[in-house]
Amino acid sequence: MELMKKLWNAAKADKKRIVLPEGEEERTLSAAEKIYKLELAYPILIGDDEKIYRKAKEIGVNLEGIEIVNPEKSERLGEYIKEFYELRKNKGMTMEKADKIVRDPLYFGTMMVKLDDADGMVSGAIHTTGDLLRPGLQIIKTTPGVSVVSSFFIMMVPGSKYGEEGLLLFSDCAVNPNPTYEQLAQIAIATADTARKLCKIEPRVAMLSFSTMGSADHETVDKVRRATELAKELRPDLLIDGEMQLDAAIVEKVASQKAPNSKVAGRANVLIFPDLQSGNIGYKLVQRFANADAIGPMCQGFAKPINDLSRGCSDDDIVNVVVLTAVQAQEQK
Structure with a gap:
């Protein structure tokens, strides 16, 4: 695990804002607490703030100091909706559809990364890879010169x-x-x-x-x-x-x-x-x-770092993928 020690140190040296759109999920809450306390990154939980605090209390997680964003209450929602409409209007997107889509935590989190309100995103504890890729390809798109994620x-x-x-x-x-x-x-x-x-x-x-x-x-x-x-x-x-x-x-x-x-x-x-x-x-x-540590699946090819998790992941797996995402964000500066 020598590599992970180096990556943890790199993440700590230049902390990044990493969105966790599955903010109401137990492993994600536990990971966010660890990430914040270990000073690996600035985690941002997306979801219904009341549900998040209630779930955190149930499982004994302390969220003091951790940013929580409820899309329904966000001052940035209107701008995200407008920007998403502009990105997709040539594909038949309407403002009405954009208003509905962007309220979804995955899309909202991806828009945060797109508009530099966050440096990266990690999802997948309760969503499929396709769920992550869809907003990623629609909003973040690929790195110039790269044709495939x-x-x-x-x-x-x-x-x-x-x-x-x-x-x-x-x-x-x-x-x-x-x-x-x-x-x-x-x-x-x-x-x-x-x-x-x-x-x-x-x-x-x-x-x-x-x-x-x-x-x-x-x-x-x-x-x-x-x-x-x-x-x-x-x-x-x-x-x-x-x-x-x-x-x-x-x-x-x-x-x-x-x-x-x-x-x-x-x-x-x-x-x-x-x-x-x-x-x-x-x-x-x-x-x-071989009892190997398998860290990932990590994504490559996106213009900004967004990464997937296995739905069988542990809270420690989430911590490690957040660290890798943060280091990717450092590399893409």
């Missing part, structure tokens, strides 16, 4: 020799069901940049498949090959290689047999899965069988 998990495997002393990034495990080869290339590049900026490691990116360097032919393998070629062309500064099987990517002995000329094989610390099914299954296998 994707997700990544930071996997920390205790006692492991693989990756970066047990640290690996997995992508995409939560957002894109069946990316095209162009999208897969973008995902690889984005995750490599995340490894550099957020995790402070030099990325060695393996494009995963059931084939290693031409050992099999299939349309799904061809997609990974084309994605690898495109990613290398777009970012020659990055170490990206493939296609390769998982064992060839992380086990040096296997790599020496299957991909002896690769600078990535056997040493990969960033694993790019060919589709969502394999990525989601892969991270959960490692999490459960």
Whole structure:
């Protein structure tokens, strides 16, 4: 957990305002108290203030000093509605629809980030990934030059020799069901940049498949090959290689047999899965069988940081994702 210690210290050094739109949810309330007391960020709870205080009292959470915003009472509501209408009017949005939509805590929180009333947002304890992505894509949109939003998990495997002393990034495990080869290339590049900026490691990116360097032919393998070629062309500064099987990517002995000329094989610390099914299954296998810490799913590609949670998350998981979101906000200044 050395990485998280560094990220906690970074978050404390330049505290950011992070919106928690699920403000009436128990784990979120508990996390907000921890975040505030540990001085990791300035949490902002969104919801009915009376319900929030009542729930906090029921579970023994102290919210003193923590900002709570009720969309129905906010002085900013009118401006948010107007701005959302302007963003979506070419898509058939009306002021009446905007008035109804923006009152939703997820949309309200996203508008706070859009208009710089907050630096980032974390949601997902009781909402799906799609619930988060929808307002994110409508309001925040993607970073200029980035065509796809994707997700990544930071996997920390205790006692492991693989990756970066047990640290690996997995992508995409939560957002894109069946990316095209162009999208897969973008995902690889984005995750490599995340490894550099957020995790402070030099990325060695393996494009995963059931084939290693031409050992099999299939349309799904061809997609990974084309994605690898495109990613290398777009970012020659990055170490990206493939296609390769998982064992060839992380086990040096296997790599020496299957991909002896690769600078990535056997040493990969960033694993790019060919589709969502394999990525989601892969991270959960490692999490459960290896007792790994799986932090995420974090989002990459948005113009401003908004991040997802697993609905099975703990309050400590929320704390860690808030810390990562705060550090992302620092990087995007």
